[in-house]
Each structure stands twice: as structure tokens, then as C-alpha cells.
Amino acid sequence: MLLRRRLGEVAAVDGVSLSVLEGESLGIVGETGSGKSTLARMLLNLLEPTSGVVRWRGEDVTHARGARLAELRRARQLVFQDPAGSLNPRKTVGAALADPFLIHGLLPERAARARRVGELLEQVGLDAALANRYPHELSGGMRQRVGIARAIALGPELLVADEPVSALDVSIQAQILTLLRQLRRELGLTLVLIAHDLAVVRHMCDRVAVMRGGRLVEVAPVEQLYRAPQADYTRELLAAVPRIPSPSPPGAPGGAQSSPSSST
Amino acid sequence: MSDAAILRVEDLRVGFATPEGLVQAVDGVSWAVAPGRTLGIVGESGSGKTVAAMTAMGLTRGRRTRVSGRVLLDGEDLLSAPPERLRALRGDALAMVFQDPLSALHPLLRVGDQIAEAVRAHRAGVSRAAARARAVELLEHVAMPDAARRVDAYPHELSGGMRQRAMIAMALANEPRVLIADEPTTALDVTVQKQILELLRRLRDELGMAMVLITHDLGVVAETADEVAVMYAGRIVEQAPAAELFAAPQHPYTWGLLRSMPRLDAEAGAELVPIPGRPPSLIHPPSGCRFHPRCAYVRERHREVDPPLAPLAGAGAADTGHRVACLLSETERRAIWARLAQGAARRRSWPASSSSSSASRSRAACCCAGGSARWRRSTA
Numbered sequence: 001m002l003l004r005r006r007l008g009e010v011a012a013v014d015g016v017s018l019s020v021l022e023g024e025s026l027g028i029v030g031e032t033g034s035g036k037s038t039l040a041r042m043l044l045n046l047l048e049p050t051s052g053v054v055r056w057r058g059e060d061v062t063h064a065r066g067a068r069l070a071e072l073r074r075a076r077q078l079v080f081q082d083p084a085g086s087l088n089p090r091k092t093v094g095a096a097l098a099d100p101f102l103i104h105g106l107l108p109e110r111a112a113r114a115r116r117v118g119e120l121l122e123q124v125g126l127d128a129a130l131a132n133r134y135p136h137e138l139s140g141g142m143r144q145r146v147g148i149a150r151a152i153a154l155g156p157e158l159l160v161a162d163e164p165v166s167a168l169d170v171s172i173q174a175q176i177l178t179l180l181r182q183l184r185r186e187l188g189l190t191l192v193l194i195a196h197d198l199a200v201v202r203h204m205c206d207r208v209a210v211m212r213g214g215r216l217v218e219v220a221p222v223e224q225l226y227r228a229p230q231a232d233y234t235r236e237l238l239a240a241v242p243r244i245p246s247p248s249p250p251g252a253p254g255g256a257q258s259s260p261s262s263s264t
Numbered sequence: 265m266s267d268a269a270i271l272r273v274e275d276l277r278v279g280f281a282t283p284e285g286l287v288q289a290v291d292g293v294s295w296a297v298a299p300g301r302t303l304g305i306v307g308e309s310g311s312g313k314t315v316a317a318m319t320a321m322g323l324t325r326g327r328r329t330r331v332s333g334r335v336l337l338d339g340e341d342l343l344s345a346p347p348e349r350l351r352a353l354r355g356d357a358l359a360m361v362f363q364d365p366l367s368a369l370h371p372l373l374r375v376g377d378q379i380a381e382a383v384r385a386h387r388a389g390v391s392r393a394a395a396r397a398r399a400v401e402l403l404e405h406v407a408m409p410d411a412a413r414r415v416d417a418y419p420h421e422l423s424g425g426m427r428q429r430a431m432i433a434m435a436l437a438n439e440p441r442v443l444i445a446d447e448p449t450t451a452l453d454v455t456v457q458k459q460i461l462e463l464l465r466r467l468r469d470e471l472g473m474a475m476v477l478i479t480h481d482l483g484v485v486a487e488t489a490d491e492v493a494v495m496y497a498g499r500i501v502e503q504a505p506a507a508e509l510f511a512a513p514q515h516p517y518t519w520g521l522l523r524s525m526p527r528l529d530a531e532a533g534a535e536l537v538p539i540p541g542r543p544p545s546l547i548h549p550p551s552g553c554r555f556h557p558r559c560a561y562v563r564e565r566h567r568e569v570d571p572p573l574a575p576l577a578g579a580g581a582a583d584t585g586h587r588v589a590c591l592l593s594e595t596e597r598r599a600i601w602a603r604l605a606q607g608a609a610r611r612r613s614w615p616a617s618s619s620s621s622s623a624s625r626s627r628a629a630c631c632c633a634g635g636s637a638r639w640r641r642s643t644a
Contacts, residue, residue, distance in 0.1 A: 031453035032424065139542050169308040170480055174524035174538035196453065203526035203536065226528065240458040241528055242483030245510040 004051045012038040013049070014214035020158070025184065025191040027205035027222070029198055029237070035214040036194050040160050043192065044076050045069060074104060077151040081163035083143035087135040093146050094131030097121070100153040120149040125179060141172035145179065152183060159184075160192040165200065177204060198241050202226055210234050269296035270474045271320065271358075271442045276333035278312070278319050285547040286330065289315040291498035293333075297491075299441065302468060302475040304489030304506065306482060306521070310543050311495040313478045317444045319343075321360055322350040337442065356386045359440035363447035365427035369419040375430040376400070376415030382437040402433040406463055425456035432463065439471055446478045461488055482521060486510055491585070494518050497544050497554040500573055504586040514576065514588040514597050516559045519604055553591060561600065566591050 004015055013035040020026050020043070030036045041047040042054060045064060054062045056072060064072055080086040087096055097117045101107040107116055118128035124145040135143055144164065151159055161180065165173040177200065184191050195201050201208055201222075208225045210217040210233065218231040229235045278290040290312040297303040307313040318324045320335045322342060335342040337358060342350065354360075362368040370378055379402055380395035390398070396415070403411035406429040419427055428448060435443060445464060449457035465488060468475045477488055485492055485506065492509045494502040494517065502515040513519055520539035541558040544550050550557050552567040559566070573589040590597065 031455065141542060169543070170482075170521055171308060171524055171539040172542065174526075174536040175540075177526070178536055178538055197526075198454070199526040199528050199530075202528055203530060203534070236455060238528065240454040242457075242461075242481065242487045243529075244483050244486050244522065244525065244527060245507070246529065 004049055012214055013042065015052075016211075016214070016216050018209055018216060018219065020190060020192055021207075022157075023188065023190055024207060025193060025205045027201035027208040028192065028194045028211060029196065029201050029208060030211035031196060031237075033213070034211040036211050037162055038214075039211070040078070040162055040192060040194050044078055044160055045072060046078070070104060074154045075156055076158040076160070077154070077156040079144075079147055079151045079159060079161040079164050082167050083140065083147040084135065086147060087143060089135055091134075092131060093121070093133050093135065093138070096135075096146065097131070097150055097153060100150060104154060106154070116153075120153055121146075123152070123183070124149045125175075139172075140168050141175060144168060144172075144176050148176075148179065148183070152187065152189075155187075156189070158190045158192065160194070162194045163196070164193070166195070166197065173200075180204065198226075198237060210237065268298040270299050270338055271476070272296040272334075272336040273316065273320055274334040274336065276316055276319060276335065277331065278315050278324060279330040281328040281330065282547075287546045288498055288549070289546055290319065291549075293495070293498070293500055295493050295500070295503070297442065297474040297476055299474050300468065300472045301491070302465075302477055302489045304485035304492045305476065305478045305495060306480065306485055306492060307495035308480060308543055310497075310546065312498040312546075313495045314446055316495075317360075317446060317476060317478055321354060321358060321444065322347075323360075352386070355382050355435075355440075356438045357441045359435035359438075359443050361428075361432055361435050361443065361445040361448045363450050365424070365431040365451075366419060368431055369427060371419055374416050374418055375422070375427075375433075376403070376417075379403070379415075379430070379434045379437055382434045386438050398437070399433070402436060403430065405436070406430075406433045406467075407459075408433070423456075424452050425460065428452060428456075428460055429463070432460075432467075436467065436471070440473060442474045442476070443468070444476045444478070447480070448477070449484065450479070450481070457484075464488070482510075482525060494521070497549055498546055499554065499589065500587075501555065501590070502588045503573065505584065508584055508586050512586075512598075513601060514586065514594075515555075515590050516561055516592075516600075517555050519601065520558070523604065553589075561592055561596075563591070 004013060016039060028036045028039065038047060042049050045054070045061065049062065052062070053060050061068070061072055094114065094117050097120055098113045101113050101116065107113045114131070117131055121128045121130055126142060126145050126149070130138070130142070135146070138146065164180065165176050168176060180191070181204065183189060193201060193204050205222050207219065208222050209219045210225070210231065212233050217233045218225065218229065220230070225234065226238065229238060273296070274294050276290055276293045277288070280287045280289060293312065293316050295303060295305070305313045305317070315324060319331060320342065322345070324331070331343060333343065337353065342353070369375065376396060376399040379399035380392070383395045383398050384390050400411050400415050403415055408414050408426060408429045414422065414426065419430070422430065448464065449460050452460060461484065464475065467473065477485065479485055489506045492504060492506050493500045494515065496517050502509065502513065502518050509518070513522060517539070523537040524539055526536060539558055544554060544557065552569050553559070553571050556562045556566045569591060571589045571591045573587045575583055576586045576588065576594055
């Protein structure tokens, strides 16, 4: 697809062509205003491009409506950055997770829905009994697990996660990233991960697209992008990430006394 | 760091009375920072890192706050200082930079006026014109692009990085002796973060300020701090010179933080090792070692005995300033860390040959009119 979206006079995404391959994990990185979230929303028919085409399995779905759009929604889901803002505070977790089925007219029987909700909670590492709780009773990490459970409820093929861990504490981020990797393996999901954190993308993705000012700067397999970045901007981004000195076992060559700057 | 310290926090405890009980946000914390040095305080939300610093600034006072301990600025106890004395010190000898400049700056006042106000609040004789000139000078000092014009800008007219520069300029208005920076770069993009950290380092060196850098980012600490204190559930669990902390961390929580962060130099496919569970309640903290419910090396005794923050005993006889609150013996800890670090080093090494991913699959695009470039799936 070749996509443009103009917001007023600003081209938020300007002539981007990008394919997501089945089964892959594609990272989209960029700084504030690079257009990465706008691009993701266009992929999911949540925004219409000003010009350009979005294809899903070869079919032009740019202007899909009605029943076709509902099918597309089922196949492609979004995980939001802020689980507190994306869950209705007045609905229990169980009700929030039952909604996708009600909206799509699936599992009409209450008992079947409740069973499926319980399965979903367990699938994301939560206790099925949490169905009766409200979002404010959960921690940030638990809420994000609920957000992920809701996104996988209808068995999507494509999951787009927009900064899924940037609002979480360090120790919880690793839990959520590990969960996403595990679900991807178990469910054969294709993942588009939008992030500003280059280390997170490095950990999660097969291929990476770097965006700046609404344009694609570089697209490359992850190893290649991190080891031999082609674009100046990619190099600049990578150089700006603060490095944690490598852990070295005491007594190992270049070990305990190595200065922070000499490592990596 | 000990004798030359300008700001010293001693056995600080801060609790907040809530309907559910007393939230003991800071529970016996001591640290000190000397002129020209940076103390990094690392921890997750709720670890008490911000509350300790805010209390040092006198910003947590209130009916429901329970504070004990001492905060000494050049020997003067700030906890018992009257409010007017604190007001005189804040923004003068003691300044703070907050995480979110958009909410810390007044939205309806020009940044130059806000900086000039900080000058005039502490220097009665300074004229408006002189204060404004000083504002421009300060903005130039923090490398604000086009400072002479931006002095008249409103906060919303500036980018995130420029706002943070304006806030730093305000904090520096009276050449503080201590600067407390609370997550100063967390809201910023990495390239801007790098510039702001460089700016803070330069200013610290030029002005000989003592700096307290509060952050959750171990990378930021590694690049900026001289000493590091790791906080967990209202306590310092480990404290050491920065290089020493990263080379030979001693506390299982520090190991957990290091192993759960994705690294740029990790091998593809390397697994993260998350810390299980989540930070404990500060109303009913766990018995014994507070980290024991999440610790992989927990023994029965650790559920009952609360470990003090104590200097390392073995290794070199000299005191490196490395302290840890852990009930494992130092020999055990060194053995565990050696094992973990070796595993990590193995995971980090690059595969020897990597010709499989050919350059043709990558493209550095400057024009994007390429239509529908597609890649074949490489492998199943």
C-alpha cells in the first residue's frame, strides 16, 4: 500500500509503502510525530488515508464498510498503550471481555461466553475469578493483560500493539513482552509492534521499519538494522539509546573493572 | 561522597495516612550527594524514590504526612525548617526539574517571564530588564535554539525538549547548589533525551552542582550517575558506585531489573527474564526481606529476618561504598551473579556468520514513491 494522510496541512503519513508478511513480527519505530501510530490506525481501518490503498490479503479494504468491515475487525485487532484509558471503568473485566462476542453476535449463550472469558483470562496469565473485578482494582500490568485478552478474543490473525509496555514499570514490561511472544507462538499471530524503544523492538521483531516525519527511513530485518543501519537517522537513533554496561562475571577478562563506556 | 556531601538524607521515613491505613512510602532511607557529583536513584513506581526527594524539598508537608529522620543541606536541617525558610531555599540553593514540563510550566505565562520570576523571587534588587536579560542568558546556557526570540514564547509553542530546557533554565536561575531531577527525560524522545542528559552533565560540571537524578531507566543512570541507589518498596536495597553496581550487582532485585530489560546488544531470540509478581503493598509490606515474595533465592529465614543495608565484607579490604540489603552470603551472591552474567554473556554474543540476511532485502528509502515493494517470505 502507498499511503498518505493529511491532517489539516500536515502530512502525518506521507507516501508510505509497507507490507506486513504473514506470521512475522514487524516493528515500527520512530519518535514523537513520526506517524507510526497514524500508520497503524490506517492498517486497521481506524483512519482512512487521504490517498493510497490498504490491502488485506490482496484485497483493497481501504473503504470497507458494514459486514466486510466487521469481518476485518475480527481478523485484525489493536492493543492500546494505556490499558486504564482503553477499558471502560464501569464495566467488569468479564463484561469487557464478553463485549467482542456480543458485538459480533458470537456465543449467544451466557454460560458459553462466561466460559470463554475465563479461558481468555487464563490464556493471558490471569485468574479466571478476575472476571468480576473492575479495572481500577487491577494493577497496570494486569490491565494490560486484560487489554491483550480482549484483542485476542475473536481469534485475530493480525495484532497491532501500539506502545504496549511504555506505560508500565520495568519489571512488568518484561512480563508483558514475554506474554506477547508466547501468544504469538501459540496462536500463530502476525504482530505489528509500534514502539519508540529500540531495545524492545530488537527483542520482539523479525523486521523493523524506521519512520521519521511521516516517511519510511529504512526497512530491514532486525539483525541487519541493528548491526548495519543504512540510514543516517537510524544510526542517530541507535546511538542515542543509553547503554547499560554489559554484565561481566567477576574475574573474567575485561570484567569487574571495565568502565561503562568501554562495553557494548 | 561522605564528608563533602552538601545534601544528606538520614534515616528518612515518610508515611501518608489514608483511609486504608498508613502508606509507608519511604522507610528508613539515607543518601548523600557531594558538589559536582551525581547520585542516581533507581526504582519502579511506588518505590519511594520521588517521595524521598520531594520530602527533601519540603514538598510533601501536610496534615496526613508523617515524616521522621533528617535532611541536611550543608548542615541545616530542612525537615524542621519553617516554611518561609524552605521557600527561600527552594529555587535558590535547592532546585528541582520535574518529569513533565508541560504541567510544571505555567501555560499562560511566557517562559521568559517565568524564568525572570524565579530570579526576582530570590534577588529583590534585580530590575525587570535585568531579570529578562538573565532569562535570555539562561536559555542560551541551556542551548535553547534562538533564545532571544523563544524567551517570549508560551510553553505550548515549544517542543517537549525545548520545554524541558526552559524548565532546567528556570531551575538554574539562581545557580543552585543541589539540583534534583525527577525523570527529567522520561517524556522525551531518545535523541532529545541524549541532548538533555549531556546538558545536565555539562551544567553539573560547570557549576559544580550536586545532582540527584531520579529515574527508572538503568541506561540513563549508567551514563550519568557516579553513585547509584536502587530502591524497592520504600527502602534502598543496594547502593554502589555506578561502575561497580553494573559490574558486580549484589541484590536479587538489581539482577532482576538488569535481566528484565531488553538490550540493544542482546542476541536475537534471547529471552527476557521477568521478575515475577508485582511490587508489594506499602500499607502491609511483606514480612522479613521485602523482596522475598518475588525472589528466586528465597530461604525460610528470609521470610522473617529484615536485612539491613550493610557494606560488603569480603573481597578487597577497602570500603568501595558498595552496600546491599540481602540475607544471602556474599559468597553465594557472587557465585549466583557469576552464573547469571555468564549466561547473559553467552546470549549476547553475535552468531559468527550472518550472510543469510542479504543486503538486498533491506532498503534505505529517501523517496517513498516505490509503489508496492514486497518481500518474499524468507523461511516458514
